[in-house]
Amino acid sequence: MTITSTELQEKGSAAKEAATQLRRLSTEVKNRALRNIAEGLLAKEAAVLAANQEDCDAGKGAGLSDALLDRLLLNHERLAAMAADVLQVAQLPDPIGEVIDMRTLPNGLQVGRRRVPIGVIGAIYESRPNVTVDIASLCLKSGNACILRGGKEAVNSNRALAWLVQEAITAAGAPAHAVQLIEDTDRALVAQMLKMRDVIDLLIPRGGADLIRHVADNATMPVVTGGIGVCHTYIDASADVEMAVNVAYNAKCRRPTICNALDTLLVHQDVSAAFLPAIGRRWADAGVEMRCDDRALRTLNAAEIAGLRAVAAREDDFGKEFLALVAAVRVVDSSAEAIGHIERYGSGHSEAIVTRDYASAQRFLDDVDAAAVYVNASTQFTDGAQFGLGAEVGISTQKMHARGPMGLRELTSYKWIILGDGQTRP
Amino acid sequence: MTITSTELQEKGSAAKEAATQLRRLSTEVKNRALRNIAEGLLAKEAAVLAANQEDCDAGKGAGLSDALLDRLLLNHERLAAMAADVLQVAQLPDPIGEVIDMRTLPNGLQVGRRRVPIGVIGAIYESRPNVTVDIASLCLKSGNACILRGGKEAVNSNRALAWLVQEAITAAGAPAHAVQLIEDTDRALVAQMLKMRDVIDLLIPRGGADLIRHVADNATMPVVTGGIGVCHTYIDASADVEMAVNVAYNAKCRRPTICNALDTLLVHQDVSAAFLPAIGRRWADAGVEMRCDDRALRTLNAAEIAGLRAVAAREDDFGKEFLALVAAVRVVDSSAEAIGHIERYGSGHSEAIVTRDYASAQRFLDDVDAAAVYVNASTQFTDGAQFGLGAEVGISTQKMHARGPMGLRELTSYKWIILGDGQTRP
Numbered sequence: 001m002t003i004t005s006t007e008l009q010e011k012g013s014a015a016k017e018a019a020t021q022l023r024r025l026s027t028e029v030k031n032r033a034l035r036n037i038a039e040g041l042l043a044k045e046a047a048v049l050a051a052n053q054e055d056c057d058a059g060k061g062a063g064l065s066d067a068l069l070d071r072l073l074l075n076h077e078r079l080a081a082m083a084a085d086v087l088q089v090a091q092l093p094d095p096i097g098e099v100i101d102m103r104t105l106p107n108g109l110q111v112g113r114r115r116v117p118i119g120v121i122g123a124i125y126e127s128r129p130n131v132t133v134d135i136a137s138l139c140l141k142s143g144n145a146c147i148l149r150g151g152k153e154a155v156n157s158n159r160a161l162a163w164l165v166q167e168a169i170t171a172a173g174a175p176a177h178a179v180q181l182i183e184d185t186d187r188a189l190v191a192q193m194l195k196m197r198d199v200i201d202l203l204i205p206r207g208g209a210d211l212i213r214h215v216a217d218n219a220t221m222p223v224v225t226g227g228i229g230v231c232h233t234y235i236d237a238s239a240d241v242e243m244a245v246n247v248a249y250n251a252k253c254r255r256p257t258i259c260n261a262l263d264t265l266l267v268h269q270d271v272s273a274a275f276l277p278a279i280g281r282r283w284a285d286a287g288v289e290m291r292c293d294d295r296a297l298r299t300l301n302a303a304e305i306a307g308l309r310a311v312a313a314r315e316d317d318f319g320k321e322f323l324a325l326v327a328a329v330r331v332v333d334s335s336a337e338a339i340g341h342i343e344r345y346g347s348g349h350s351e352a353i354v355t356r357d358y359a360s361a362q363r364f365l366d367d368v369d370a371a372a373v374y375v376n377a378s379t380q381f382t383d384g385a386q387f388g389l390g391a392e393v394g395i396s397t398q399k400m401h402a403r404g405p406m407g408l409r410e411l412t413s414y415k416w417i418i419l420g421d422g423q424t425r426p
Numbered sequence: 427m428t429i430t431s432t433e434l435q436e437k438g439s440a441a442k443e444a445a446t447q448l449r450r451l452s453t454e455v456k457n458r459a460l461r462n463i464a465e466g467l468l469a470k471e472a473a474v475l476a477a478n479q480e481d482c483d484a485g486k487g488a489g490l491s492d493a494l495l496d497r498l499l500l501n502h503e504r505l506a507a508m509a510a511d512v513l514q515v516a517q518l519p520d521p522i523g524e525v526i527d528m529r530t531l532p533n534g535l536q537v538g539r540r541r542v543p544i545g546v547i548g549a550i551y552e553s554r555p556n557v558t559v560d561i562a563s564l565c566l567k568s569g570n571a572c573i574l575r576g577g578k579e580a581v582n583s584n585r586a587l588a589w590l591v592q593e594a595i596t597a598a599g600a601p602a603h604a605v606q607l608i609e610d611t612d613r614a615l616v617a618q619m620l621k622m623r624d625v626i627d628l629l630i631p632r633g634g635a636d637l638i639r640h641v642a643d644n645a646t647m648p649v650v651t652g653g654i655g656v657c658h659t660y661i662d663a664s665a666d667v668e669m670a671v672n673v674a675y676n677a678k679c680r681r682p683t684i685c686n687a688l689d690t691l692l693v694h695q696d697v698s699a700a701f702l703p704a705i706g707r708r709w710a711d712a713g714v715e716m717r718c719d720d721r722a723l724r725t726l727n728a729a730e731i732a733g734l735r736a737v738a739a740r741e742d743d744f745g746k747e748f749l750a751l752v753a754a755v756r757v758v759d760s761s762a763e764a765i766g767h768i769e770r771y772g773s774g775h776s777e778a779i780v781t782r783d784y785a786s787a788q789r790f791l792d793d794v795d796a797a798a799v800y801v802n803a804s805t806q807f808t809d810g811a812q813f814g815l816g817a818e819v820g821i822s823t824q825k826m827h828a829r830g831p832m833g834l835r836e837l838t839s840y841k842w843i844i845l846g847d848g849q850t851r852p
Contacts, residue, residue: 020769024792103814109803111813116795118825201825222648222826243848250850343446365843366450369542377535377846386851387537387842388529399544399627399839400648401827413825416813417791420803422669424676425812 005192011147012199014177015120019145021175023117027094029173030141034090036168037137038083044164045079051160052129059153067257071127072153082133085391089137092390095408096143099417109423113414117143119201121411122193124149124215126207129157135204136165136179138393142411145178147200149193151207152185159183197221206394209321224406226371226396229259229349230321231379234338234364236355237270243376244271244354245278250378251352253286257323259395260350260372260382264318264328266338267296272331277303284308288325291317295331319345335360339367346370348397350379371397371404431618437573438625440603441546445571447601449543453520455599456567460516462594463563464509470590471505477586478555485579493683497553498579508559511817515563518816521834522569525843535849539840543569545627547837548619550575550641552633555583561630562591562605564819568837571604573626575619577633578611585609623647632820635747650832652797652822655685655775656747657805660764660790662781663696669802670697670780671704676804677778679712683749685821686776686798686808690744690754692764693722698757703729710734714751717743721757745771761786765793772796774823776805797823797830 041048052074059069095115102112121144125131132148139146150158162181170176182189193200197220205215209228216225233251235244251262267275276299283290284307291313292300300310310329317328318341332338335353342351352374353364361375372382382405384392389407396402402410467474478500485495521541528538547570551557558574565572576584588607596602608615619626623646630650631641642651659677661670677688693701702725709716710733717739718726726736736755743754744767758764761779768777778800779790787801798808808831810818815833822828828836 020795023795105812105814109807113830114791116825217646220643222824240848246848246850254851361845365540369446369449370841372842372844374844375846377844377849378851380851381535381844381849382842386531388531398648399542403839404539404842413829415796416798416808416830418798418800418803418807419787420801422666422672423803423807424672425680425804425806 005189008182008189008192008196011177011180011182012120012196015145015147015180016199018175018177019117019119022140022143022145022178023096025143025174030094030143031090033140033169033172033174034086034137036172037133037165038086038090040164040168041079041083041086041133044160045076048079048157048160048164049074051156054156055154064153068127068153072129072157074129074157078130082130086133086137089141089391089408092141092408094141095412100414107423108421110419112417114417115409115412115414118411118413119144120199121146122149122196122200122203123147124190124193124203124205124207124211126151126211127153129154129161131206132158132161132181133165134391135393136162138391138408138411140169140174140178142408144411147180147182147193149182149190155183155185191218194219204394222401224394224396224402225398226349226394227259228321228347228397229261229395230263230319230345230347231260231350232264232266232338232342232346233262233352233354233379234266234332234335234342235268235271235275236335236353236357236360237268238357238360239268239271239275239354240356241271241274241278244275245282247352247354247376247378248279249282249286251380252283252288252327253325254378254380256325258380259321260379261323262327262379263320263322264330264345266341267329267331268335268338269295269331269333272296272299276300276329277305280305280308280310283327286325288327290327290329292329293331296329299331321347335363339364342368342370349395350374350382352377352379371395431615434608434615434618435622437603437606437608438546438622441571441573441606442625444601444603445543445545448566448569448571448604449522451569451600456520456569457516459566459595459598459600460512460563462598463559463591464512464516466590466594467505467509467512467559470586471502474505474583474586474590475500477582480582481580490579494553494579498555498583500555500583504556508556512559512563515567515817515834518567518834520567521838526840533849534847536845538843540843541835541838541840544837544839545570546625547572548575548622548626548629549573550616550619550629550631550633550637552577552637553579555580555587557632558584558587558607559591560817561819562588564817564834564837566595566600566604568834570837573606573608573619575608575616581609581611617644620645630820648827650820650822650828651824652775652820653685654747654773654823655687655821656689656745656771656773657686657776658690658692658764658768658772659688659778659780659805660692660758660761660768661694661697661701662761662779662783662786663694664783664786665694665697665701665780666782667697667700667704670701671708673778673780673802673804674705675708675712677806678709678714678753679751680804680806682751684806685747686805687749688753688805689746689748690756690771692767693755693757694761694764695721695757695759698722698725702726702755703731706731706734706736709753712751714753716753716755718755719757722755725757747773761789765790768794768796775821776800776808778803778805797821
């Protein structure tokens, strides 16, 4: 289906109108809509999977990689997991209406901040169709309308899911235009969307680095960027070697393809002789390729590890997000050098130190400027559900508005409310 | 002094370097720097006033309006007031380092958010030289470096003030480049500043609507816009007429030239016969010109008020920020119509209802989408100090990051800190 620029404007106006209704919608209606979506995902499984099959067939025909095809694929288990996630959002407390810091001033004025929705959220994303349901349900619960623009590979899946969502929310008494999908995947429409500042209050790009950079560079409205994680784990001189191996192994291998996975391992020289062969063995078994600076490579090679895949690093291996079983490795002379390396090469996502030294831990927490800074834990914990937010719309690596995992509360703004009995200002 | 584009880049690099030091600076040093600034303002009065005299003379020569010349003028009282404001900032609690919502997860991880500075704040402003000191002191206390670009009318005053500030912070042991002024007022440098996304984390424009729009349209980094207030006061059918007159009078007349001043008065028809002549008399005495719709004009003219300045409104009087003793006046048939008018014409700054009706008050609070929504009080209270923030860097009318008066806390971001003892994610 092709839509014109005028139709996109109309979708925008409809979203704005829906947003004014959504901001007054009761928690009860919002939760009913969410439960309807969860039921719909189970009840309409056949139709959704048939639409997804079309996308997967087309993707195979177009020669998509196995990784992309896997992202695209829906099946019974994945739909059930999506439904469970939506029910979880229904169970989270409604952030809207909460009043923060209400106080009574000496003149009797009561002043506080009341949490309100942002308005209309735009989302531009790539192949994973579950993003359609994720963002729709988080926006709905937080009282925001959304305009979704998924990737062309998932167009049939997204259409089926959006249709199901719209039916579910209408049946619950929520405005039909609360969730709208742009089915046309013409690139010109993205360009237009980036200019719709009068309509879209916040734009969330989800996908690869190119997409995110394009949106950040060209959008005329606020954008929450993130999802690019060049993550370091620094093994301090005083680290417990067994703990360090477990943490580094988990940070790389639990899921190597997500943004909070370890990319570069920094190792203090004093612990390198003990630590590097130990992690080298674990990573060799897992098939991790290690791209090493000179000192790390010498230490690893000297350890004669079976199956070791250690090569010399190129300069651009530092600062690279691998999203694969690959890690850059560097030996440093001090924790200051490690922190300097992170400052230079990190993307401000998730950074960890493994140490037994109190001062080293405090200094790392103080000096590393990232969305999530860890002491003695795997960076793979950076996630809305793990941090207790219940769910997340993305992970911000910027400092304005929200940083790190963004849950329902991060999809809100506030307004000051002032209750008086005739006060005038002297 | 003319600076080149390279020099501006160097100022940017110096600011970034200063920011990394500022984020670790102790509260003690920051407060000492602030006290030094306050002392400097008093001790260097002669030099600052001499520089200001040059600006005022040049401004008179260039034919600046009396209002602009008044904004430009510094004198003993104004310097003393600036010094007092700086001391007040020194006394406010340091927002940096505060940890929000720290909790221990079932797996033993302690997860919380620690408040951190944003980094480098850019400010672009117009004729009032006190902004130089205001923004410098708020940024300093919140651990941010700043790059200031004042208006060309105030170039000598700003240079003297910035020099004094830099001397004060250096003497306290804070980094010299924490506060930097762009003395050159060449417009091309503003264009370059708007592109320095790698250096400037947040840009704050302060001044007229044209400046703010230009910055918002062209900046490549986040911008906090605000300061444009098209503010309404709605007199509900059930309003206490005496209270309504006092509130509306104060909202317009206390200081007509500031952004939270009343621009449009909306009056329910059921109270218009009692209220309009009463406010008409008060405003006539104060010299307020009333630009009225048909019904309001008829009622006012029928009241035969001495000195009344009531004329027919043009359509564009609604939605206009007057910044003068002028108000648009419209009679409405219902509070829904008033809310609809505000939705259409308001700028999302400060809006008030005067009412005795509980449901009307609640509905106004729910449905009006603005930074500050009042019941039975003057909109002139919208101000950081009045709201208990101590001081403000500006008033945001956007929804992302901060809304309404922005104090120290609104100049911060946060990072997640995660303290473990070897946790890995299953």
